[in-house]
Amino acid sequence: MQVNLSRSRKGVIRGLHYHERGQDDVFVCLAGMVRVVVLDRTTGETFTEDIGEDNPVALYVPGHHAHGYEALTDCLFCYLVTAEYDPRDPDEHGVPWNDPRVVHLWSTTSPLLSARDSVAAS
Numbered sequence: 095m096q097v098n099l100s101r102s103r104k105g106v107i108r109g110l111h112y113h114e115r116g117q118d119d120v121f122v123c124l125a126g127m128v129r130v131v132v133l134d135r136t137t138g139e140t141f142t143e144d145i146g147e148d149n150p151v152a153l154y155v156p157g158h159h160a161h162g163y164e165a166l167t168d169c170l171f172c173y174l175v176t177a178e179y180d181p182r183d184p185d186e187h188g189v190p191w192n193d194p195r196v197v198h199l200w201s202t203t204s205p206l207l208s209a210r211d212s213v214a215a216s
Contacts, residue, residue, distance in 0.1 A: 096178045102128075102165035107205035110196065110214075117177040117185060119156040121145065124171030131199050133160040133189060136184040141198015142199045160189040164200050188214030 102108065112135060119151040121130055123146035133207055145151050146169060153160045163171065177185070189196070191205060191214075 096175050098173050098175065100171045101167050102171060103206065104165050104167050105206045106165045106204055107162060107191045107200060107207060108211060110160035110193070111162060112160040112187050112189065113185045114187060115177065117175050117184045119155045119157065119161065120174040121153045121155060121173045122141035123172040124148065124167065124172050126167040128163040128165055128171055129201060130161070130163045133196055133197050135160055138195050140196055146158050161195060162191065163178060164202065166201060171216065190214050
């Protein structure tokens with residue numbers, strides 16, 4: 095339904111985000127390397143994989159799972175989603191990057207965060 099591109103510098107963490115209405119994502123790192131982290135909010139199970147130039151794969155992420163990524167290098171990240179973003183009624187919810195269920199999965203303990211992700215982490 096929609097394709098999004100994001101550039102990030104090494105050390106940036108984006109997310110974790112999830113969608114109550116079930117928007118699914120497909121993640122692809124077009125340049126550089128990222129670490130994708132996925133959290134099943136129901137069971138607490140986690141999944142992580144480094145993708146990009148050294149592992150050129152796409153990852154499917156069901157939208158009800160919290161998901162995000164860390165830029166392991168400067169990167170160009172693409173995510174394809176099954177629902178168009180609606181700024182009047184966004185289906186965007188957050189889980190802090192440093193949630194105890196996932197904090198050990200990142201390679202950094204002092205990430206660069208956007209304003210939106212900083213609020214989720216507080």
